[in-house]
Amino acid sequence: MEGDLEGRVALVTGVSRRIGIGFAIARDLLAAGARVLVHSWAPHDAEQPWGADPAGTDGVLAALGGIGPRLAHVAADFADPEAPARVVAHAVETFGALDVLVANHARSSIQDLTEVTAAELDLCWAVNARASVLLAQAYAAQHDDSRPGGRIILFTSGQHLAPMSRELPYAISKGAVQQVTLSLADALADRGITVNAVNPGPVDTGWADPELTRSVARALPAGRWGAPDDVARLVRWLASDDSAWITGQTINSEGGFRRWVM
Structure with missing residues (x-):
């Protein structure tokens, strides 16, 4: 598939670690x-158990080939309601257009019903759901419909297939992304x-402890977790002309995950 996006411009959010999904997509x-504008917000990773990339943002960008005619970078905190529009505007100012939006970013949160707070609910909603919709809004406002290959690719999680009771703020906000997909598709069709x-x-992006890693692997027919490259191949297809007939869908790319085995 090399060369099938020649001339297209993409924005990929959540590109902050070389082991992450966003990095593989970019x-x-x-x-x-x-040509790709990558977005990151390293302070989020720094406050999580897995930590920020040890090479820093500069190391991540260097591993992608370095800033140049085909790669640019912007840092932004999507808790700020103005940030999505600024990031989209940066892509257009840098490359002259924006064809593909990949809203891969996420705020992670481990809070069950006894621990959940209004502040964390609001923050996960703002970063995961609100920012995804505002990115789509800003993308649509600037998109040149005479250009081929207009694509918005959102990211949800598995809460529409099985409960995620230990991660309520995350699950609720990601569930909103899954629910809004069809409506956004209709608005732009x-x-x-x-x-x-x-x-x-x-x-496997380095976040799970050994016990969870073993438990989940038993529930996957291949005996392994998904790899960031597995996700990137799907996103590249969705960004290509070959996916033009597919819209409004939530694609569960889980390798046959059998939750009941865990």
Whole structure:
């Protein structure tokens, strides 16, 4: 598929760690010929158990080939309601257009019903759901419909398939993304812009402890977790002309995940 996105411009959010899904997506889109603006917010990773990338943002960008004619970077905190529009505007100012939006970013949160707070509910909603819709709004406002390949690719999780009672703020906010996908697709269908959501299932990005890693692996027919590259290949296809007939869908790319085995 190399070269199938030649001339296209993509924005990929949540590209802050070399082991992450966003990094793999950006690398694949670059390999396919796209020009890519990557977004990051390293302070979120720094406050999580897995931590920020030890090479820092500069190391992440260097691993993608370095800033240049086909790669640019912007840092932004999507808790700020003005940030999504600024990030989209940066992509257009840098590359002259924006064809593909990949809203891969996420705020992680571990709070069950006894622990959940209004502040964390609001923050997860703002970053995960509100920012995704505002990114789509800003994308649609600037999109040149005479250009081919208008694509919005959102990211949800598995809460529409099984409960996630230990991660209520995260599950609720990601559930909202899954629910809004069809409505956004309908809003943009007449303009030739497709909107789909990806549920990547369990992906090994270094966040799980050894016990959970073993438990989940037993529930996957391949005996392994998903890899960021598994997700990136799907996103690259959704960004390509080959996916033009697919819109309004949530694609569960989980490798046959059998939750009841855990």
